[in-house]
Every structure is written in C-alpha cells, then in structure tokens.
Amino acid sequence: MISQLSWKVGGQQGEGIESTGEIFSMAMNRMGYHLYSYRHFSSRIKGGHTNNKIRVSTTPMRAISDDLDILVAFDQETIDFNAHELREGGIIIADAKFNPKLPDGLKPVRFFTVPLTEIADELGTSLMKNMVSIGASSAILGIPVESYRAIVEDMFLRKGEKVVEKNMEAIRRGFDFVNELTGGQLPEFQMEKAEPQKQLFMIGNDAIALGAIAAGCRFMPAYPITPASEVMEYLIKKLPKLGGTVIQTEDEIAAITMAIGANYAGARSLTASAGPGLSLMMEAIGLAGITETPVVIVNTQRGGPSTGMPTKIEQSDVNAMIYGTHGDIPKVVITPSTVEECFYDAVEAFNIAEEYQLPVILMTDLTLSLGKQTVAPFDYNKVEIRRGKLLAGQELPEKEQNDLFKRYEVTEDGVSPRVIPGQKYGLHHVTGVEHDETGRPSENAANRIQQMDKRMRKLEGVLKTFKNPVTVDAPHADADVLVVGINSTIGTIQEAKGRLEKEGIKVNHAQIRLLHPFPTEQIKALMDKAKKVVVVEHNIQAQVANLIKQHVGSAEKIESVLKYDGNPFLPKEIYAEVKELVKHGDYERVSK
Amino acid sequence: MATMKEFRNNVKPNWCPGCGDFSIQAAIQRAAANVGLEPENLAVISGIGCSGRISGYINCYGFHGIHGRSLPIAQGVKMANRELTVIAAGGDGDGFAIGMGHTVHAIRRNMNITYIVMDNQIYGLTKGQTSPRSATGFVTKSTPQGSIESSITPVELALSVGATFVAQSFSSDLKGLTELIERGIKHEGFSLINVFSPCVTYNKVNTYDWFKENIVPVETIEGYDPHDRIKAMSTSMKYNGLITGLIYQNTEQKPYEALVKGFKEEGLAKQDIRLSQEDFDKLVAEFA
Numbered sequence: 001m002i003s004q005l006s007w008k009v010g011g012q013q014g015e016g017i018e019s020t021g022e023i024f025s026m027a028m029n030r031m032g033y034h035l036y037s038y039r040h041f042s043s044r045i046k047g048g049h050t051n052n053k054i055r056v057s058t059t060p061m062r063a064i065s066d067d068l069d070i071l072v073a074f075d076q077e078t079i080d081f082n083a084h085e086l087r088e089g090g091i092i093i094a095d096a097k098f099n100p101k102l103p104d105g106l107k108p109v110r111f112f113t114v115p116l117t118e119i120a121d122e123l124g125t126s127l128m129k130n131m132v133s134i135g136a137s138s139a140i141l142g143i144p145v146e147s148y149r150a151i152v153e154d155m156f157l158r159k160g161e162k163v164v165e166k167n168m169e170a171i172r173r174g175f176d177f178v179n180e181l182t183g184g185q186l187p188e189f190q191m192e193k194a195e196p197q198k199q200l201f202m203i204g205n206d207a208i209a210l211g212a213i214a215a216g217c218r219f220m221p222a223y224p225i226t227p228a229s230e231v232m233e234y235l236i237k238k239l240p241k242l243g244g245t246v247i248q249t250e251d252e253i254a255a256i257t258m259a260i261g262a263n264y265a266g267a268r269s270l271t272a273s274a275g276p277g278l279s280l281m282m283e284a285i286g287l288a289g290i291t292e293t294p295v296v297i298v299n300t301q302r303g304g305p306s307t308g309m310p311t312k313i314e315q316s317d318v319n320a321m322i323y324g325t326h327g328d329i330p331k332v333v334i335t336p337s338t339v340e341e342c343f344y345d346a347v348e349a350f351n352i353a354e355e356y357q358l359p360v361i362l363m364t365d366l367t368l369s370l371g372k373q374t375v376a377p378f379d380y381n382k383v384e385i386r387r388g389k390l391l392a393g394q395e396l397p398e399k400e401q402n403d404l405f406k407r408y409e410v411t412e413d414g415v416s417p418r419v420i421p422g423q424k425y426g427l428h429h430v431t432g433v434e435h436d437e438t439g440r441p442s443e444n445a446a447n448r449i450q451q452m453d454k455r456m457r458k459l460e461g462v463l464k465t466f467k468n469p470v471t472v473d474a475p476h477a478d479a480d481v482l483v484v485g486i487n488s489t490i491g492t493i494q495e496a497k498g499r500l501e502k503e504g505i506k507v508n509h510a511q512i513r514l515l516h517p518f519p520t521e522q523i524k525a526l527m528d529k530a531k532k533v534v535v536v537e538h539n540i541q542a543q544v545a546n547l548i549k550q551h552v553g554s555a556e557k558i559e560s561v562l563k564y565d566g567n568p569f570l571p572k573e574i575y576a577e578v579k580e581l582v583k584h585g586d587y588e589r590v591s592k
Numbered sequence: 593m594a595t596m597k598e599f600r601n602n603v604k605p606n607w608c609p610g611c612g613d614f615s616i617q618a619a620i621q622r623a624a625a626n627v628g629l630e631p632e633n634l635a636v637i638s639g640i641g642c643s644g645r646i647s648g649y650i651n652c653y654g655f656h657g658i659h660g661r662s663l664p665i666a667q668g669v670k671m672a673n674r675e676l677t678v679i680a681a682g683g684d685g686d687g688f689a690i691g692m693g694h695t696v697h698a699i700r701r702n703m704n705i706t707y708i709v710m711d712n713q714i715y716g717l718t719k720g721q722t723s724p725r726s727a728t729g730f731v732t733k734s735t736p737q738g739s740i741e742s743s744i745t746p747v748e749l750a751l752s753v754g755a756t757f758v759a760q761s762f763s764s765d766l767k768g769l770t771e772l773i774e775r776g777i778k779h780e781g782f783s784l785i786n787v788f789s790p791c792v793t794y795n796k797v798n799t800y801d802w803f804k805e806n807i808v809p810v811e812t813i814e815g816y817d818p819h820d821r822i823k824a825m826s827t828s829m830k831y832n833g834l835i836t837g838l839i840y841q842n843t844e845q846k847p848y849e850a851l852v853k854g855f856k857e858e859g860l861a862k863q864d865i866r867l868s869q870e871d872f873d874k875l876v877a878e879f880a
Contacts, residue, residue, distance in 0.1 A: 030880075200879040210875060216865025219671050221664075238875065240854040243863060247671070250697040254664040257657065261637070261668020264655060265676070266861030269668065287658050377880075380872045385865065392861065401651060402602045420861055421635045421653035421669065421676055429648050431656035440603065440648065 001192045003058045006065040007137060010051035010082055011074030013044060020072070020130040021052030022372075024137065026151050028056050029201040029374055031143075032194035036491065037372045038064045038568065043226065043310045049077050058194045062338060062373065062491020066572040069189065070140060072133045074116070076100060083109070091189070093136050093178070095129065112136070112181055119173045128170040135174025139182065142190040145172045200375050204342040204368040205230035205272075207375070208298055209238075211346025212270055214383045217296070218244025219269040221258035223251055223277060226310045227366045228300040231272040252277035256284040256297065263294045264430065266392050266420035268350050272298035275317055276307065278361075282325045285359050287432045289329025292408065292416070292455065294353035296346075298362045300369040301487070303566050312566030313366040315487060316539035318547065321361050322516045330414075330458045332360045333516040337471060337490035339375045341513065342368065347383050352466075355388035356415060356458045363515070365538065367488035367568045389417045396425040404428045404438035410450050414457030459517045469514035470522045473497070474529065479508040481582050482530035484523070486512045486544055488568065489536055495571035496578060505582055512544070520551040527554055534578050536561045536569065596625040599634075601651040607642060612763035612789030612800075613710050617649050619766055620679065620708070623773035624652070629677055637666040639682030639691065642717045643710035643789070646681050660691030663698040663707060670703050673859030674849045677777060678705040684725040685715050688744050692724070699755045699782055704847040706776040706783045709746065712791035713798045720794035730797065745833035746786040747840075751825050756842040757783035758824065760835060762803050763790070768836070775838060781847040788836075803834075810837040819843075 007024070011017045018039065025035050036055045042048040055065050068085040071078070073094040080103050083092060088107040094100035095116040102111055114136050120128040135145060148171050156163040202210075209231045212220070218239060222232040236246045249255045255271040262269035273281070278299050288295045301317045303309025321333045332352055336345040345362060353360040396405070396419065407428040409416040416437075419426030429439035434451060436442040463469075471490065474482070481500075485493050490511045497507040510526050512519070527533055527548075535545035535558060542560040549555045561577045563569055599621035607613050624634055631652045638647035640659035647654030653676075657665045666680035680698075687695050687709045698707065714732060715721040721734035725746075729738040750758045757779040761769040769787060776783030788803050808831045810816045817823060824840040849855055856863065 198880060200876065202879045206879065213875065214867055214872060216867070218860050218863070218865065219668075221668065221671075240852070242867070242871070243854055243856050244860065245671070245852045245855055247667075247701075249664065250693050253661060254694055254697070257661040257664040258668035258671070260657075261655075261665035261670075262672035262860075263668075264665075265635070265669040265672035266859075267672035268865060269672070283658055284661065291655075377876060380869055383872075401598065420673070422632055422673060422859070422861075424630075424632045427631060427651065427653060429654045429656070431648065432658055433656065 001190050002188065003192050004056060004061065005069040005141070005189070005191065006053065006055050006067065007070045007072070008051055008053040008068055008082060008085070009072040009133065010049065010078030013041060013048045013050040014046035015074060016127065016130045017050050017052055017074070020133060021054055023130070023148070023151060023155070024134050025054055025372065026201060027148050029199065030150065031147060032196040033057060033191070034060045035201060035372070035374045036061050036063065038367065039370060041311050049081055051078065051082060056191065058192050063495050063571055064568060066570045070137060072137060073100065074129070079103065089188070091140060093133060112178060114174065114177055116174070119177070120170060123166055123170055123173070128167060131167050131170035132174035135171035136178040138171070139175045139178035139184070140186055140189045145175050198377055200377055201372060202339060202375065203230060203370050203372050204336070204339050204364050205300065205370065206234055207339045207342035208272070208346045208362065208364070209234035211343040212296070212350070213238060213242065214380065215268060215347040215350035216385055217268040217270055217350060218242060219262050219267050220271060221247045221249045221255045221269070222271045223249050223255050223273065225274045225277050227302055227369045228272040228274050228277070228298060230369070231298055252280040253284060256281040256295070259295050260284060260288050260293050264420070268354070270296035270298060272300065274300050274302045275304045278317065278320065278324070285331065286325035286327055286329055288359040289325065289331060289455070290432050290434070291430050292357040294357055295359045296349045296353050296362060297359060298364070301363060301365040309566045311366070313488070313568050314538045314564060314566070315365050316541070316543065316564070317363065318515065318539070318543035321363055322547070328452065328456065330356070330358045330455050331516065332356070332358060332462055333363055334360065335363050335486045335513060335515045337368070337487055337511045337513065339368070339373055340378070343378050344382065345513070351384065351386040352462060354390060355386055356462055357388070357418060358458060363487070365487040371488065389415055391417055391426070392420045392423065396423060399425045404440070406437040407439050408435060408437045408451060408454070410437060410454050413461050414454045415461070463517045463519070466514045469512070469519035470526070471511040471513055472509070472526065474508035474510065474526055476506040476508055477529055478506070479530040480506045481532045481534055481578060482508045482510060482526050483534050483536060483578060484510045484512065484544065484548065485536045486515065492569045492571050492574055493536055496574035499571070499575045500579060503579070505579065507578070518547060518551045523548060524552045527552060527557065532582060533558045534561055534581055535559070536574055538563055538569070540564045593628050594625055594630050596622050598631055599624050599651050601649065603649055605649050606645060608793050610792040611642070612712060612787070612791070613643055613646065615763040615766050615769065616708065616710055616787055616789060617646055619769040619773055620650060622770045623777060626770070627774050627777050633675070634677045634679070635669050636679045636681060637662045637669060638680070639686035641683040641686050641715070643681065643683040644686065646710070660686050660689070661694065662686065663691060663694040666705050667698060667701065667703050670705050670849065671860065673861045674704070674857070675859045679708060679777070680705060681708040681710065684709055684711040684713060685723050688724040688746065696749070696753050699750055699753050699784060701848050702754070702756055702781045702845060704780055704782070704849060706773065706785065708773065709784070709786045710789045711746070711786050712789050712795055714791050714795045716791045716794055745828060746784070747828040747833055747835070748825060750784045751821060751828070751840060755784055755840065756781040756845045758840040759783070759785045759838050760787070761785060762788045762807055762836055764800055764804070765836070772838060779841065780843070781845055807834045807836050810835050810839060
C-alpha cells in the first residue's frame, strides 16, 4: 500500500488528454485524495505533445513529484518524452494502436500494451479511449470502477442514460483488461484509502475569479492571453447572473482604462493579463496612481520577455510590477502562493485598492494560475468588504457652485474622502496632471510636494495593516538556512525542506505574500535567525534576491537558486542545491 | 432644472484666443442644460492635447485621462453607472492617431455615450506636427516636404464600422453644434460628433474662412436622408468629407447596455455588492 503516487497521461494536443486527467482527478478528489496537477502544453490548438501530470496523495501536497509511477501514453512521443521520469518498477500503459516501443537506456519498468483505441472503437467511438485508459489505471491502483459513476453521470447524463452506460462500460473494459494482465497483484501500487472529506478542486485562476465575485466585483474588461484567460472565462459565465458583465476589449490598454473608468464611477472592477498585457497597461497604471483610482490587475506571470514562452512558468515580472510605469506612484503587489491564497488575496486586493485608492497588482505565476489542485473549502465568513473612505450613497453637505469637493484633501494617512459621479455637491476634477486638493491642475512646487507625499504615505498604511505579508514556516531560532520564495514554489520548497531536515539541516522557510511595499521588518527578523539565505526563483536576474538585498541588506548571506528553462522546480532540485549551498556556499557552482 | 450657467466654472481655459474649442465648450454646456441634465449627472471624459483640457472647463464630473484613452475610460464609467450621461471628448490626434483602435471599437460596441472630436487637423499642444486628419501635402514641422500620407475621413470611417449616429459640425455654428450635441446625447447608442475646430496658431490652411468656403451642410442637399447609410457614405465621398449636420442615424439598433443579459437599469455602482451565502455556496459547489 502506498500513500501517494504520480500519474501522467500524454498524447497529442486536441486528443482529450486534458479531460482524461480531469475525470481521473475529479474521481480521486471525491474519494478524498489530495491532488496537485501540472499541465505541459504548447501555444497551439491541435497537435504537439501535451501531458497532464497528477500527484495523488492521502496528505496535502503542493508540488509535482520528482519521478513518475504510472505513464499513460496515447502515442510514441509520449513514451520517448516522458519514460525517463518513471521510477524503477514504474508502469507504462500504452495504446496498442501505435505499436509502442520502449526507448533505450530506461530503468527497468513494467510495460503494458492495452488496446485502448480498439476497445473504444468496439464501444462505438474512439473518443472513449480516454475512459478505457482511466479504467486501465484504476485496475493498477485498486480503484473500483463504480467510483467513477457519479462523475460520469455529472458529465454525460444530459446526453442520456445510454451515454453514461457506454462510458462506464469503457472504464470497466479497461479495468478488466489490465486486471487480467496483472492478476490484480500489484500491491506496491494500491493506494491507501483516503479520509472522505469535502474539498474543492480548482486552478488559481478560478480562485481569483471566485474571490473577485465574493469581493463584489461585477465588471471585468479584459483581453484574452495565456495564462490569464480563465479568469475572464469564469466571470463571463457567472457575472451576468449577478447583474454584471465582462467585455472583451480591443486590447489591454482598453481593458485597464475601462476598469479605471468603472472604478472611478464606483463599481468594483478588475482586469487580468500576463506580461505582454501588463507592459501595455503601464501608462494607465500610472494614471490610476496619480488620480488615486482603485483598480485591481491580475498578472499571471509566464515566460518572458516579449512573447517569450507563453505556456511556461517564470517569475520574471517582479521588477516590472514593482517599478513599472514612469514616475512615482503608490502601488501594491500581492503574490499569493496557493489556490487558497489566490481566493482570499483577490478579496483583499479589492479592499486595499479601495481603502488606499491605488492600483493593486495581484501577481501569480503560470503554475499557480493553471495547476489544478485540491483545497479546503473557502470560508465565506472570512470575506470582508471594506471600501475605505468612499462616501457613495451618502448625502454630502451643500456647496456653492465653484466650491469643489476636496477629492485630494491632504490627510494624515494620505487617503482622501472619495465620491462618485452622480453625487450632488461632490463635483471635483480628476486628472493625470499634477493637481491640487480639488483635482485642478497645479504645478505649484509646494502643492506638488504635498500631493506627492500624501499619495506615497498610503504605502505606510498598507504595510501596517496587511495581514501575513510573509507565509512563514520557521521553527528554528538558529537555522542553517532560510529559504525564500514567491508564488507556486511554496510546496516544492516545503518538500525539499522536509528532506533537508531529515538530514539534520535546520531549514526555515518564508514565502513572500506582499511583494510591494516590501515587508522588510518581517524578512529581516527571519534572516537574523539564519546563517544563510537562499532565494529560490524562476528568473535569471535573481529579481527577488536583489529586492531583499535592496531592502534588508546582508548581501553576503544571500545566495540564489534560479531556474528559467520554463519548467517548474522539482523538490529534488531545490533539495540538492540548497544542500550544496549550505555546505559550500558556492554560488558559481550551483548556477553553472 | 439646471441652466447653462450651472455648467460653467471659474477656470479660464488655456486655449489661444480664437481657438475653435471655445464654442465646443459652450455648445456642450448649452446642450447639457437644454436636455435637462444636472451637473452631477454628467461625466465628461477627455483625452490629452489642447482639447483634452475640456473636462476641467465644464462644471460636472470631469476626468482628464491619458492620451488616446478617453473612450475606454468613458465606456467603463457608463458600465459602472448607466444612469449617468457620459460625454467623451478629445482632439483628432487623440481619437484618430493614438486612440484610433478605441474609436473604431467604441463605435462598434455602441454604448450610449457621446463622443465629440475637436478636429483641428494638426497637433497643437506639441506645437504643430501633422495629424491623421491633415490633408496630403500639408506642410508641418514633422512634414516639411508636405504630408505624403492620406488623411482619415471621420464620417466614412464611422459609417464603415457600423456607427449608429454620425454628425459633423463646425465650431462657428454654435447653434447647429448645440443642437447636434443634444441629439447625440438623446440618441440611444454611440454618437460621434466630429467638429471642425480651427487652430488659429498652427493651422494656416484649414482656417475659419477655408471651412466657410468649403463645407456643405447636408440640409442644403436636396432629398438628403440621414437614415440612408449608402447615401451618407457617397455624399461624404462626393464632398471630400466636408459635409456638416446629422449625416446618419440608426434608431433601430439598441445600445450595448440594453443587449447585455441581466444588466439592470439601476447603475452597477448603486447596487448591493455583497453576495448572499446561498449564492456563494452554489458557486463553490461547482468545484467540489
């Protein structure tokens, strides 16, 4: 019996690889297993190798595994490309149709040729080969065929009882075929039973979209882009039922400026994009900064620069998000690490945007945005809506015609009262030109300093009030090493940490959740408790490490583990590099 | 009901004496009063350039944004609160150069907003460079040998992308312009009003006199029917785009907001944004 295993299905894009993984995972999720998945895909619709790697475990896991237990292959390319990941004694289930061959130089693996397509054809459609492969896998794992009934009904009942039965039959035939081959005798692949529990199975982008709805966002202008489009697609389905809508704009500039217009007029609104879109939005983000208009922008980082690697992970927008737009503006950058944080941070992004009247960038990375994983159900009682000094809906004191509302009143916390168009006695001007307290253009030197200081002062409030700016797992008062990361690397670092601890290396872990303004105090306190600091990130310039050096100092203590080949870190990579750095501290060796 | 005076404020425009933009400002103020608006229910969203300052010269909710983006900001305002009257305004560079993409798509989208282009056929604030509205051969600082590009004809451009209201006017004709803005505001959908607004400082070709000599009001064309799109197109082509008046109107097409399913008459900004626990549970259940 095993408590966790790694399963991968691969084939040509457009062949239903994704839905095979989806059905398999949904069934596992309902049985109470914890799941973490990663999709390898390319920027094309049909053709090209794609695969979906799914980790199944009886305890929560937030990283893909180093190796693979079972590989389901719909073509030879899948075997050639992925078989080396299999552990010794791992299993390949290959469709007999393509006459599969094992490549040279593999560790000993078990090789099952199963007539996946043939069985599906016998049942009426070759499309069902996916179901046959699920049945075949289930025979190995000891998962009863009937476990899939609820999922299959959810998916196909609207097409009729017959379709449900056909699909169930496909699963059964796959199961029976493999069961006969193995004689049901593969105890080292039988999964321990999981505690049945209610959990959600979703991607980070879903959680962000759901968070936006919970936060009261009812309008989203956006332009499609990988890997952000799911936020828009979810809201297109849901917002009309809640009186709102999504507009697919002509470009990202229209998306951000429309969102700014909507927020100015009092409706919570967000847009979502990735690097190329964010680059286009920068001027408008500056407008939101100087006009103190709340706006939430989701940036799902992918491989840059330019078009870069649209379907691959990278964390190389750190500098651009913090420093982007010309001039000085107050801006907040939040970097959730888990699907759960995506949900709660989306809500907080709206609250902070309105409380402090500034642009908030909610930044994920591709792995977090698209990797489907199980999460504990969200607690709606924890969802607060805070709109700060917004006076919408209130009667304002009477004013003379030319006595404008002081929308940019200089205050101690830098936040001024805010009214929205339609409010009597609230008239004021809004401009991206430097302005006075009523919004009228002014280049007066003293006014400039007052307004600039007031705007930037808001960041002090953000730093003071942001809850948990760093996710900390730091049990050691005197650690050998502090490992720091952002976004999706949290689980991988945790797993590496577990292995290092077993070898007696004392590891503390900090995952940065508020990237800007930078939580200097919290990071410094953690650094003080460690002999060495290793920053793990997906970019070549060590952007997060440099940020820490800039804010905290102690450059001599800081080392980097960098990966920018488009693939997410594996636990063994972080384990090996951190171990080496703790031993030798040789940066050159590690970064090659 | 507010009078024209209530749409005035005490800011002195920084336009040159004689600039065509003054009468556009006055026409907006008059039209707003004539259609019965209150200052707080009017939002004027403007771009960048001499003309872009107009949102600060009218007593209303004014938003002076970034170059070329008045239209998406205005559309965002409209989506957030469709009860507001929204006017976008800017120059020909703003609308037909840097913001051209938005112009075309805002016309297609057909939200119930009015877009006034203050068209002086030159870049004024940057001191006299060519514009997409400058005629071929037009000599400016950036085209010392004369422009070798062809110019955009706003009427034809708008008609070709499905505009439901296209008008053109001349800033000397305050009465006619005011009337057109009123009709644009009342039009249920996107209204484009391109206004010839002479730049007295940098454009020595397209002057007040030049326009007076060259423009043809469509009212003077026998049998002109502003509901005939083909006629509108051919008439514009015949007179090199120099026609004024209500060129085309389609009253059948519903505005964008009216076509969005489930979109309420009450502005989004006024609605309760808190989701019920029941609705939240339903959304979450789909992921279980």
